[in-house]
Amino acid sequence: MDRRTIFPGRALPALLVLPQLALTAVFFLWPAGQAIWSSLQREDAFGTSSEFAGLENFASLFADPLYGAAVARTVLFCAAVTALSMGLALLFAVFADAEIRGRAFYRTMLVWPYAVAPAMSAVLWVLMFHPQIGLVGAWLNRIGVPWDYKLNGAEAMALIVGASAWKQVSYNFIFFLAGLQAIPRSVIEAARIDGSRGFYRFRTIVLPLLMPVVFFLLVVDLVYAAFDTFATVYALTQGGPGQSTQTLVLKVYLDGIVNADIGSSSAQSVVLMAGVIVLSALQFRFLGRKAGT
């Protein structure tokens, strides 16, 4: 039953694992080490002088109320993007799973946003929602809705949530659809015979069977919203107006690259790294337990 390949000796397995280890070392361990090192330094922009600063960068980070605000903002943003993209994807998947005409067309339409480069999708959203030149944005202003995401922080936040969720719906859709199709028809049939209908059947039969997919997507979407939305957000708002769309990754970029404050920026990425480690640990624990039972 259990297919397992056992390599003789130690040299061959080590050799086979080596490329992966090398990649991890070069693209993860080394930069991560650099980040930790820089987070303990105080350095001028050109790197011509630097001195050991201890935990000063972290201390000033946590003393800064704006950093706390950015953390809260990022949590809100991640929750909104995850809820919106998963909710819509589940809805679409349930409909796409049903027997309808033009199903293939419908599915293709739902999947294509995933293939659009983030900066391009941001441009599309600008062309739709720019208050002066955007199709929807200019129309809203014409009919008397004061839409101006360049000045209104809440509207800017809604815009980046929308654009980011839109990109992720496709991904979630594919997984939900696969998950739905993996549910044995016989279970659904049995429920139908028992007289269970509509939303009740979905909530009591389908959703519990779909829970592993839901949990997997929850983690993936949170990580997506926290990290992969950089291009979309940066192209749309650059973190403004004020700081109302400045998420943590954006702040790392703005402080480190734009403002050339390497110390603070590194300290922020070390904090983010800790966050990802915790999130991944939770995922492994939860999924591991699921698999075990």
Add this chain to the structure above:
Amino acid sequence: MDRRNLLAGAGTLAAWAALPGAVRAAGEPTRIVFWHAMSAANGAEIDRIVRDFNASQSDVVLEAVYKGSYPETLTAAIAAYRGGQAPNIVQVFEVGTGTMLQAGPAVKPAWKLAEETGFKLDPSSYIPGVRGYYSLSDGKLASMPFNSSTAVMWYNKDAFEKAGLDPEKPPVTYDDYDRAARTLASKAPTPIASTTAWMPWIQFEEFAAIQNIAYATEGDGYDGLGAQLLVNGKPFVAQLQRFMDLAKDGAFKYTGRDSGPDAIFYSGQAAIGFGSSSGRADIVKNAQFRYAEALLPVEPSLNPKPNNSIIGGASLWALNAPKRTEAEYKAVAAFYAFISKPEQVALYAQHTGYVPVTVAGYDATEASGYYAKNPGTDLPVQQLERGELTANSRGLRLGRLPEIRAVIYEEIEKALQGQQSAQTAMDSAVERGNRILRDFQKSARG
């Protein structure tokens, strides 16, 4: 073949291999790279300069590379320096000057380059506003002046006429502007009465210089790294309040940061658009209406005799890198010499809307009849030379000033959204800005 023959053979072979190399080194021009931040019409003008420079001599081939906006170009240059791949010349905007002055071994100051290569660089040939901004305390030029602009008020003459305002009489004081904007809001055909590009620069930094108010302590940062911002003073708060009031009444609209709002003006959507004088090239190309530039408004209650405005734009910095040859520095000096020729300075100013940075360049422009033919184009120079250069009007010398500008943007954006009062906005701008200044002070000493 005995041993001696073998050695002789090897020697000939080596000599033969070395020969073409030596010939090549003598005949081939030095290649240098110039990173700039000029796009659209102004970018095409850079290409023109590079073409002319390369055609004017055969020792140097200059390659110009567009690296994005000013902050992006500076960022790219810093990253390149850290990686040992710095370009020979980089264009750095005026607010990056404080940062560049602390860059130590990364840069080759203009005066030093002149000394080492024998290229003649006379600070007194530059117009005062430009010289003041880029010179050190001993009067030597730290960077090579290139594209200097100043802020002006662009206005749509057609819109003025339709609103019943005299298109030949642009507002002079801020109160005039206030009234004109309110009239335009109700009568002008444009959807927006007035807007401004570069709000921290034009409405606060320039405002302070013209009204002779200190922007920061320590002589606006010229006298030391310990400068503190003063922008939560009464005049600054009143200035922000004016725009907040105008915005509330629909007479002013905030349309974004930096040069973004320029397009709102030249596309005909705003009747008044404060912007850089360097916007001229794009306005000439795009505007489908009659337009003119006017001096920035003044506030006589603060200063009855308005000062000069300060410059915007950028200057050129020569960067160091490992393995940089003497020939490359000489090539940089050759390019500097080329762009400071009076006829080049004049041409560049006429093609772009930047001001002629040298006195000779201004004279050449005037002699060519350009100002007579294009009324209003000499306003920026007039504004830069008006009154007396004071400690408050020579410029700002604050480290990480781009970041401080971003802070001011953020705070005024929040105020314009109605989330905080003008006083609160400027107070927190000062608090956050001073924190940045202290960080810079620490890292500059470290």
